[in-house]
Amino acid sequence: MIDGTRTRPLLEVQSLTKRFPLTRGVIFAHSRGAVHAVEDVTFTVARGRTLGIVGESGSGKSTTARMIARLIDPTSGTIAVDGTDITRLVGADLRTLRQQVQMVFQDAYGSLNPRQTAGQIVGAPLRVHHVPGDRRAHVAGLLERVGLNPEHAARYPHEFSGGQRQRIGIARALALSPTLMILDEPVSALDVSVQAHVLNLLTDLQDEHGITYVVISHDLGVIRHLADRVAVIYLGRIVELADAAAITAPRHPYTAALVSAAPAQPGTGTGTTRQRIVLTGDAPSAITLPTGCAFHARCPKARLISGDPHRVPERCRSERPPLGPDADGRQLACWYPLESGDDLIGAAQAMAIPVSGAQA
């Protein structure tokens, strides 16, 4: 293999944007605005590595995943897999891409055909892509690889437990030996005692086959466990992108809120009461995006800067902070990143009290 392809990232996403238009009209549809699902998202993932994308519902993380798997088409921007822009692929090239990039879904039960056996489900990609060889033996090998008994190939999805169904979904994704796997909330539908099995399986598969992962999750613990780098996404934009080890010391106030809400390490005897940064309100609408920083209306750090729990610095309201590297090489989109000693918990609590102060 030539060195150049080795060092080039397997996945390069550049200025990826997806807007879902809202239209109306009697005969001719005219645009009435758009849902800004994903806005100008840029990142790369090195071969055999894992990028975690963390964000809340409606943040655009699943839309990003689906664009990389070419399940939906981007409005603009490029997605390069192994140096090839996949956003314009059609026909045979698109079929090749479908072999290379596989997706594992959150709802394993919903993504498995209830009328097909586990063997048929796992063997379907082999059949569709005309993979030569003994398909039965291949399927048995795949089932064994994900920790299922190959003799259960004749069973139907409802005969398996939740964790086993997710293993079937993973075996199906593995069938075509993909180079890139998109894992969309791979364990969030599973009981905690089952999660660990699936997470360990995913780690093993990556170690053995050198598969590149993009993991989507709302659970920072899962992301921290699987990912090498973590992108935090808020209202369609990346607000912080850092090494997984560094994400526990966040610099963006939104990341800090996510981190404080994640389960602390339990059973250590260090006590239970963790201090959470409780954000006020909901994320703003993705149709009428706020001006300036999208997070400014809920940002406790902005209140620390202004010194008033009900005021935000002018800059946060009017200028959108660009995503750029800070001194440690993490990417950050914030005018006033966190400094040590910032009391975000206190600031967030102060924000929760209405201006009148009448209500307890």
Next chain:
Amino acid sequence: MSPPLLEIDDLTVHFPSAAGPVRAVDGLSLSLERGQTLGVVGESGSGKTVTFLAAMRLLERSRPEIHGRILLDGVDVLTLPAREMREIRGPRIGMIFQDPLSALHPLLRVGDQIAETVRAHRDVGRRDAWAQSVAALAQVGIPNADERARQYPHQLSGGMRQRVMIAMALILEPDLLIADAPTTALDTTVEAQILGIIDDLRTRLGIGVVLVSHSLATVADVADTVAVMYAGRAVERGPCQAVFAHPSHPYTWGLLDTVPALGAERSRLVPIPGSPPSLIDPPPGCRFAPRCAYRFDACTRHLPELVERGGGHADACVLPVPGRGARRNRLEPPGEEAAA
């Protein structure tokens, strides 16, 4: 001494099935004092939800066989006639559910759904009930409450919907709030808001709260006492701090070890091997024994009862008490889940 607010005494709930009775709850005892929060933790199928649906007598359509007692202020709700039970639901016990979108009626305005709760139990006019429901929405931190009251559930965010459920459950000022996995369907930052609201209302109204969850970490933030359930039984029970910091049942250890936590050094997760037992034909002895890395002969011979180990901390494990913590650390982590 007055009785506890809620006392569940040797409760069993068996559902009929073609293969024999499903022992969803099998000999459970719990109690909760006024003004406190009881966290009930367990995985799906552990019986945690069934227990509290039984307390609300909401299981009757499934025709279960229920034994034992569920005492609310000393009165066994299982023996109450249906008419009196209806006066328990709402005025005495409020309940909120996992998925607020499906728990709210999609065709009715949220204000009307709250107002009808008031009018079903109190002799108030339509306008008065509406005003009360708007006030209740404001109390759970919904801005522009009078406008929101006129909206339908699908027009609200997930966090707003769960606030509506809380307002609805508490509008009649019950003594007990049962929250069945209220934050599972919500984002983590919204989860913090919802738990904060529940805790705030508990201290302000002096009510008892049962917080059911599949995550010990979620419960740990707000609960005073915790019960860990496995296969229809409580395997560990005690003050939240004690259970969280010094868990004494191997299943609780497993639950805590298996969660990928922030801040920890990234290492291979230690899963609990195997899968939960059949509730129709449970294993002999301790229900957890087949998956337990520390089992010995005695475990499969008899079913261990909860035994108090001091400070209100009890567990149902036959493992000798001395050196229990040391044993946990000394033993090798259990192996991978056996192939299915």
Next chain:
Amino acid sequence: MGRYILRRLMWTVVVVIIVTLITFVIFYVLPSGDPALRFAGKEPTAQVLAQVRTDLGLNHSVAVEYLLYLKRLFLGDRYGWPGLGFSYSSGAAIAPQLWQRAQITIQLVLGAAVLWMLIGIPVGVYSALRPRSRFDRASLFVGLVFISTPVFWLGLLMLWLFSSTLGWLQGTGYVAFTTDPVQWAAHMLMPWITLSLAFAAIYARIVRSNMLDTLGEDYIRTARAKGLPERRIVTRHALRASLVPIVTLLAVDIATLVGGTVIVETVFNLQGLGSWVLYGALNQDLPVTLAVTLVATVAVCLLSLVADILYAYMDPRVRPE
């Protein structure tokens, strides 16, 4: 909302054009012989035949005749607007007859619809509240009997029983409401019952299964958890949600019956649209067939629009913001 209705009405015009075109083509393509021959008397001369063709408007190609038909339809003809022409067989204008017959059919269909809803909904609800009970099984059995009984046989049976044998009700024919309300009802009752029984059975089964689904919903559990009386849970919470899909079904069924009550109208000698379209088809009377087809098409389009608007009224989730 206004834009939506406007767009749907424009679609109705498109559908009318397509449906009439299909009717036209079927009429000309069917190997039933030359309609002019039928109306030209016995052994006509070529000249008479040509004259009849011109009179009936059959002297051009199919395409030209269809365009002429559309032109008359949208711009009106010598009988006024819309231009529906005259009947080949009677020579009388279509429009006045159409009106008269439509009134009878609409009375028949709406009356039957009210009846089958009054039977179907309570039976369905009661069956759902006590599934597998004796009542549920009995209603299923009786319903199956009604669904599988041929309508003409049911009609004749009723005539024999209530009119000939018992003499409780009037026989066949139609008396206008304005002439004598009692006689009107006495004449319509049997047709209503005959038409509605099968529908009542079907609606009872649909309401039952919708109710059973709804009663298993989480929001019903919530309603119980807040201590609402069972009666209110059934009516306000469960029934309301169960009836939303029924609205669409009802509108389509009513619209379909407007042009399709052939058997009931024939058995009870009601001069409605159903018996007329049968007459038109048997006698190669193209304008009659076209007129009834047109009314049925417009009824389907308009009633489904009404159903969609009602649906949006009943279900806030499909309302435009």
